Amino acid sequence: MIEDKILIVGLGLIGGSYAEALTNAGFQVGAIDVNRELIGYALAKGIIAEGTVQLDKEFISKYRLIVFCLYPNAFVGWIKAHQDLIAPGTLITDVSGVKVPVVYEVQRILRPDLEFISAHPMAGRERSGVANSDSSVFKGANYLVTPTACNTLPAIEKCKELGRRMGFGKISELSPEEHDEMIGFLSQLTHCVAVSLMTCRETSLMAKYSGDSFRDLTRIAAINETMWSELFLLNRDVLIHQIDLFVSSMETLRKAIENGDTETLKSVMRDSSRKREQFDKK
Amino acid sequence: MIEDKILIVGLGLIGGSYAEALTNAGFQVGAIDVNRELIGYALAKGIIAEGTVQLDKEFISKYRLIVFCLYPNAFVGWIKAHQDLIAPGTLITDVSGVKVPVVYEVQRILRPDLEFISAHPMAGRERSGVANSDSSVFKGANYLVTPTACNTLPAIEKCKELGRRMGFGKISELSPEEHDEMIGFLSQLTHCVAVSLMTCRETSLMAKYSGDSFRDLTRIAAINETMWSELFLLNRDVLIHQIDLFVSSMETLRKAIENGDTETLKSVMRDSSRKREQFDKK
Numbered sequence: 001m002i003e004d005k006i007l008i009v010g011l012g013l014i015g016g017s018y019a020e021a022l023t024n025a026g027f028q029v030g031a032i033d034v035n036r037e038l039i040g041y042a043l044a045k046g047i048i049a050e051g052t053v054q055l056d057k058e059f060i061s062k063y064r065l066i067v068f069c070l071y072p073n074a075f076v077g078w079i080k081a082h083q084d085l086i087a088p089g090t091l092i093t094d095v096s097g098v099k100v101p102v103v104y105e106v107q108r109i110l111r112p113d114l115e116f117i118s119a120h121p122m123a124g125r126e127r128s129g130v131a132n133s134d135s136s137v138f139k140g141a142n143y144l145v146t147p148t149a150c151n152t153l154p155a156i157e158k159c160k161e162l163g164r165r166m167g168f169g170k171i172s173e174l175s176p177e178e179h180d181e182m183i184g185f186l187s188q189l190t191h192c193v194a195v196s197l198m199t200c201r202e203t204s205l206m207a208k209y210s211g212d213s214f215r216d217l218t219r220i221a222a223i224n225e226t227m228w229s230e231l232f233l234l235n236r237d238v239l240i241h242q243i244d245l246f247v248s249s250m251e252t253l254r255k256a257i258e259n260g261d262t263e264t265l266k267s268v269m270r271d272s273s274r275k276r277e278q279f280d281k282k
Numbered sequence: 283m284i285e286d287k288i289l290i291v292g293l294g295l296i297g298g299s300y301a302e303a304l305t306n307a308g309f310q311v312g313a314i315d316v317n318r319e320l321i322g323y324a325l326a327k328g329i330i331a332e333g334t335v336q337l338d339k340e341f342i343s344k345y346r347l348i349v350f351c352l353y354p355n356a357f358v359g360w361i362k363a364h365q366d367l368i369a370p371g372t373l374i375t376d377v378s379g380v381k382v383p384v385v386y387e388v389q390r391i392l393r394p395d396l397e398f399i400s401a402h403p404m405a406g407r408e409r410s411g412v413a414n415s416d417s418s419v420f421k422g423a424n425y426l427v428t429p430t431a432c433n434t435l436p437a438i439e440k441c442k443e444l445g446r447r448m449g450f451g452k453i454s455e456l457s458p459e460e461h462d463e464m465i466g467f468l469s470q471l472t473h474c475v476a477v478s479l480m481t482c483r484e485t486s487l488m489a490k491y492s493g494d495s496f497r498d499l500t501r502i503a504a505i506n507e508t509m510w511s512e513l514f515l516l517n518r519d520v521l522i523h524q525i526d527l528f529v530s531s532m533e534t535l536r537k538a539i540e541n542g543d544t545e546t547l548k549s550v551m552r553d554s555s556r557k558r559e560q561f562d563k564k
Contacts, residue, residue, distance in 0.1 A: 051453065073505070078500055086359055122493040124493075127489045142490070142491055142492070142493060144491065150285040155376075156480055159409050170490060172490065172491065174491075182488060182491050184492065185483065185485075186491060186492055186495070186496045187493060187495055187496070189426055189479070190479065190495045190496050191501045192532065192535050193475055193479060193499060194499065195530045195531075195535065196528055196533075196534075196535060197472065197475060197528060198553075198554040198557050198558050199531055199550055199553050199554050199557065200527040200530065200531035201467065201524075201527050203454075203557055203560070206467065206468055207560040207561050208424070208470060209424055209425070209426065209456075209464050210561055211404040211405065211423065211468065213468070213469055213472045213473065213476075213501075213502050214405065214468045214472050214561070216498045216499070216502070217475060217498070218558055218561060219495075219498055219500050220495050221554045221555070221557075222554070222555045222559065223551045223555055224551075225548040225551035225552055225555070228547075228551060229544050229548050229551065232539050232547060233539065233542055233544065236540070236542070239539055240536060240539055240540055243393065243532060243535070243539075244536075245482040245483050246478055246479060246482045246532070247529055247536075248482065249477075249478035249479075249481055250475070250478045250525060250528070250529055250532075251529070252478075253474050253477065253478060253525070254522060254526075257515065257518055257521055257522055258522055259520070259555070260515055260518070262511050262512075265507070265510075265514060265515075266507040266511050267373065268477060268481055269477060269505045269506075269507035269510060269511065270507055271480075271481050272480040272503045272504070272505055273478075273503070273504045273505055276480050276500055276504040277479065277504065278483075278485070278486065278489040279489050279492055279496070279497055279500060
């Protein structure tokens with residue numbers, strides 16, 4: 001059984017959306033954030049029942065389930081500095097977009113009477129902050145749980161249940177390594193591509209001619225530079241490999257175009273159409 | 283004043299959508315296609331008033347306004363082979379996605395008693411054929427007219443009026459060269475990027491983890507290989523230049539990631555976010 005009371009640490013876009021989803025699901029949600037205004041906003045909006053800017057052991061130790069909605073490095077730093085505030089037996093989860101450098105480090109330094117099971121809600125928006133939070137983005141989205149040998153079966157099940165209760169469509173389990181390899185391609189490479197498309201040339205006279213293709217391919221080029229530069233660097237080797245694969249494909253097209261090689265162009269495009277079918281929303 | 287009767291040559295996705303839009307706007311629309319079934323379909327659907335698979339001078343010369351909805355090379359070929367079927371004084375327009383190699387060639391070979399004014403409806407779908415046609419894709423979309431020194435003011439105005447009557451949101455005028463430079467970036471490069479993203483690696487296990495970002499960036503990776511390979515090759519030099527600019531931006535990101543250069547990453551992302559704002563739909 002999952003706890004009635006859940007503590008959210010960090011009221012950003014995802015923290016706020018978790019708070020809303022969990023409050024709507026009937027949980028009593030508390031929150032901690034360094035910014036008093038965000039706590040006030042979330043209280044006024046009714047998406048948390050209580051909140052504080054203090055690192056208060058009495059407050060924190062009321063909760064046996066804590067979700068850290070911080071950037072990865074801040075999360076690891078919080079655990080290092082403040083884990084003594086957490087009650088024994090508490091289950092900790094997170095929302096980090098990169099797993100290998102986060103999961104093993106937190107599990108290594110965590111007190112033995114606590115458990116950390118990591119998760120990644122694959123949903124978001126091109127805006128940050130609790131004021132833009134919206135739990136409807138979770139509806140039908142993917143929720144990934146990345147257990148390691150350190151995790152217990154009850155914790156894994158509880159973490160998945162959390163995803164289900166927030167309305168995620170598909171709950172999957174994979175290793176931190178599989179997660180980072182997949183996310184390096186599906187998410188990080190796509191953000192690199194969108195940013196490069198948006199910045200590779202002067203575009204000030206182009207906006208009025210734009211069709212939906214360019215708009216779709218650059219939607220995520222409006223990007224939170226603090227979070228994404230951190231995520232890119234935490235998954236450096238995987239991402240560089242994905243960039244190299246992608247650039248190599250671009251060079252194949254370039255060469256075919258230069259040589260007037262219609263057959264290669266058509267063959268690559270047929271492959272593309274065939275593979276894209278698998279990604280249609282079911 | 284625009285003619286009451288309009289002939290569409292080629293009932294593909296765009297030809298069919300033009301037929302529907304123009305019939306809805308009150309025009310009497312005729313059609314020619316090599317495929318009898320497509321004519322039958324369009325007649326049954328009520329988006330054309332008459333149609334034929336014959337190259338019949340009597341039929342064609344009833345029309346003083348003809349829209350060629352063929353691929354670029356097929357359009358130029360049709361004019362070369364069959365322009366004697368067209369009545370003197372007829373205005374011809376088209377929907378070609380590339381302009382420089384089409385416009386000057388057609389204007390060069392065209393009989394002096396005909397006029398060709400070229401246009402590009404910037405709308406479409408990831409499916410082809412009249413059965414997928416849908417004139418609602420024009421609503422709010424861009425319609426580009428690319429006149430040259432050969433064109434008369436009345437013809438340019440009539441061509442623009444055609445776009446307005448079909449429901450396009452913005453009607454713009456630019457030179458064939460400006461058009462191809464712009465389209466090489468906004469449309470052709472984006473299709474190269476989507477195709478490369480979709481084909482650069484094995485993805486069969488990835489579909490179930492995909493978020494909206496990857497789905498959005500590869501929507502156009504389901505691609506009509508015959509049309510797009512023709513468009514790419516007709517705009518070869520422009521497109522190769524755009525690919526080089528884009529790959530160079532990818533290399534800048536790659537280098538910053540490899541060097542752990544957070545400042546460069548953030549600076550590129552800030553530039554990206556700022557530039558992307560101009561492309562938000564008004």
